[in-house]
Amino acid sequence: MAFFIDPNCQVVSFVLNTLGWMFSMICMGLAKWRLWYMESISAPSQGLACIGMWKLCTYQSANHHSRPIACHRYTYSDTYLPLDIRIAQNLLLAASLLGLLGKVLMVTGLRRVYAGQLQKDTTCNLFFASGVLSIVAGAFILIAVIWNYHSVMNEEGIHxxxxxxxxxxxxxxxxxxxxPVAVLAAFLMLLSGLLTISFQQPPNIEVYPEVSQV
Structure with missing residues (x-):
């Protein structure tokens, strides 16, 4: 079955995908996934610790807008990291790679459309694959967010x-x-993927009413 491709709609999906991918890259580098308040502990541990997926930053007071005392970056060889952070690291990395690959496929499809080199089966497959990758990437980010939320709500500790x-x-x-940045990234990636797939609709078939003969 032939499909109708609206290039303008695909451009909208590309913009959403790009924004989602940028936000996903930003949230990977930030440390404020979890805020640990250490108020009854004697110095120097007293203060605030911001725990991210790839680094930990400590502050002398509970004001996390001040300059951090120290930041410690994680590596894959760090055995003290809990399972949820290890899995979230891999999920976020996979999401960034899948999002980037989805962008490449979408750009390839758009270039074919605007260059007039429209091979419907091939081009539709590019857009469909891009949409699926965006949905999977958004789902990976959302899983990392939910697991992080679960760990905070259960007040889980880290050695x-x-x-x-x-x-x-x-x-x-x-x-x-x-x-919230990660949630926004997941939402944009999911929305981009769903729109990319839904924009490939079968062409409207004109139905002519039958004229009865008198």
Missing amino acids: FPPSFQIPFRPDRQEIGSTV
């Missing part, structure tokens, strides 16, 4: 090295400001 001077579990913890 950081003694050199970090961070306790196993803080006095209280809450969701950080990076989570």
Whole structure:
């Protein structure tokens, strides 16, 4: 079956995909996925710890807008990281790669459309594959967000090295400001993928009414 491709709609999907991919890259580098408040602990551990997927930053006071005292970056060889952070790292990396691949496929499809080299089967397959990759990437980001939320709500602790001077579990913890960015990234990626697929609609078939003979 032949499909009708609206290039303008696909451009909208491309813009949404690009924004979602950019936000996903930003949230990977931020540390404020979890906020640990250490109020009843004696110095130097007292203060605030911002825990991200790839680094940890500590602050002397509960004001996380001040300059951090120290930041520690994680590596794959760090055995102290809990399972949820390890899986979230892989999910976010996979989401960034899938989102980038989806962008490449979408650009290839758009270039064929605007260049007049429209082979409907091939071009539609490019857009469909791009949409699927965007949906999978958005789902991966959403899983990382949900798992992070679950860990905070359950007040799970982390065995950081003694050199970090961070306790196993803080006095209280809450969701950080990076989570809304990740949610926005997941939403844009999912929306882009769904729109990319839904824009490939069968052409409208004109139906002519039958004229009865008198």
